[in-house]
Amino acid sequence: MKELSELKFADDVRYAEDHEWAKLEGDTVTVGISDYAQDQLGDIVFVELPQVGDSFAKGDEFGTVESVKAVSELYMPVGGEIVAINEALEDSPESVNNAPYTDGWMIKVNPSNPADYDSLMDREAYLEKLKGQEE
Amino acid sequence: MSTPAQRAVRQSSGCPAPGGRACFYADLPLTDYRRALELQRRLVAARNTGVLDRDVVLMLEHPAVFTLGRRGGRRNLTVSPALLAARRIAVVHVERGGDITYHGPGQLVGYPILSLRSPRLAVTDYVSALEEVMIRTAADFGVHARRDARNRGIWVGNAKLGSIGIAIRRGISFHGFAFNVNLALEPFSWINPCGLQGIGVTSLAKERRRPVTMADARRAAKKHVTEILGLLPAATDLETLEALSARHSAAGSFSMAPDCPRTTDHAPRA
Numbered sequence: 284m285k286e287l288s289e290l291k292f293a294d295d296v297r298y299a300e301d302h303e304w305a306k307l308e309g310d311t312v313t314v315g316i317s318d319y320a321q322d323q324l325g326d327i328v329f330v331e332l333p334q335v336g337d338s339f340a341k342g343d344e345f346g347t348v349e350s351v352k353a354v355s356e357l358y359m360p361v362g363g364e365i366v367a368i369n370e371a372l373e374d375s376p377e378s379v380n381n382a383p384y385t386d387g388w389m390i391k392v393n394p395s396n397p398a399d400y401d402s403l404m405d406r407e408a409y410l411e412k413l414k415g416q417e418e
Numbered sequence: 419m420s421t422p423a424q425r426a427v428r429q430s431s432g433c434p435a436p437g438g439r440a441c442f443y444a445d446l447p448l449t450d451y452r453r454a455l456e457l458q459r460r461l462v463a464a465r466n467t468g469v470l471d472r473d474v475v476l477m478l479e480h481p482a483v484f485t486l487g488r489r490g491g492r493r494n495l496t497v498s499p500a501l502l503a504a505r506r507i508a509v510v511h512v513e514r515g516g517d518i519t520y521h522g523p524g525q526l527v528g529y530p531i532l533s534l535r536s537p538r539l540a541v542t543d544y545v546s547a548l549e550e551v552m553i554r555t556a557a558d559f560g561v562h563a564r565r566d567a568r569n570r571g572i573w574v575g576n577a578k579l580g581s582i583g584i585a586i587r588r589g590i591s592f593h594g595f596a597f598n599v600n601l602a603l604e605p606f607s608w609i610n611p612c613g614l615q616g617i618g619v620t621s622l623a624k625e626r627r628r629p630v631t632m633a634d635a636r637r638a639a640k641k642h643v644t645e646i647l648g649l650l651p652a653a654t655d656l657e658t659l660e661a662l663s664a665r666h667s668a669a670g671s672f673s674m675a676p677d678c679p680r681t682t683d684h685a686p687r688a
Contacts, residue, residue, distance in 0.1 A: 356586065
């Protein structure tokens with residue numbers, strides 16, 4: 284497990300309590316997991332994603348990641364309809380480890396409530412939260 | 419000397435209180451798989467809402483059952499459903515990681531319902547810690563088991579002595595490890611354990627070439643699981659835990675995060 288100073292935290296995304304990130308681009312929100320989360324999980328061997336057209340509320344489980352004998356649930360940082368999933372993760376789930384904010388993206392959401400996004404943490408607040416956990 | 423797992427646990431614990439974090443510890447008798455599964459799910463929910471303020475360790479044995487992990491397929495079950503039905507062995511699909519496995523009397527199963535957040539424990543370190551629990555328990559009986567970085571769990575030669583499969587829901591880990599103490603190994607020959615072909619399965623009694631009582635194995639495992647995870651155990655039983663978690667589920671907030679408003683129409687997530 285790396286030190287916080289060794290991890291990357293993109294500053295053009297927002298962060299959720301359960302370590303997902305969300306990036307607002309036009310009308311859609313792209314979602315993945317943070318560098319911190321992938322480092323905690325270890326080598327990811329499988330990513331289970333929902334189907335395009337599925338709808339979830341903020342905080343609902345939308346999928347799972349499987350690493351070393353462990354299945355971890357993933358939660359919606361914003362509510363809405365799934366408009367795209369990253370199908371490349373089926374063959375290369377390791378992208379979540381190698382490039383969590385870019386190639387490792389998981390879903391794109393058409394958000395049902397813009398306030399969901401506004402309620403997420405910015406980089407600074409997320410780092411504060413992580414530092415708090417270390418003490 | 420400390421092991422990587424132990425160092426990892428210690429480092430990530432920051433400054434643990436003397437004696438460790440308080441936990442409930444339940445040494446349970448032979449317990450139906452589905453009953454234990456339901457209890458685990460309720461305890462996770464209770465832990466998430468704060469109704470339950472500490473970790474719980476369940477140590478038990480199951481009547482014969484096959485379980486399939488999240489991605490597990492029946493393709494790794496190599497006998498007919500008719501044979502399983504004749505022997506009254508169920509196949510249960512569950513949310514843990516890993517593929518197919520077998521549980522039966524004589525196998526010690528440990529389910530820590532453990533927050534990975536408060537000690538800031540990485541999933542990889544936690545899996546190593548569970549392996550360490552089994553390695554040290556085996557060592558107490560003179561059996562030298564080892565890890566395999568590619569195939570997690572613990573091994574004696576080419577044979578599996580203990581398996582791991584966990585699930586993590588909002589920072590709370592459940593499911594756990596299964597350690598073969600003195601069980602009949604035949605049912606393992608009906609599957610490709612963990613989805614692997616060409617491996618053997620062994621038990622503590624077989625490796626030791628002498629019987630091992632479950633009481634002795636439980637005693638050794640309790641020492642190591644509490645030591646390695648930094649837990650201070652308080653004994654409890656199945657009824658107490660079921661009552662505690664039932665109180666919680668009656669509140670109707672089974673799988674909700676602590677910061678979510680409570681609703682009464684939220685269906686449990688199976």
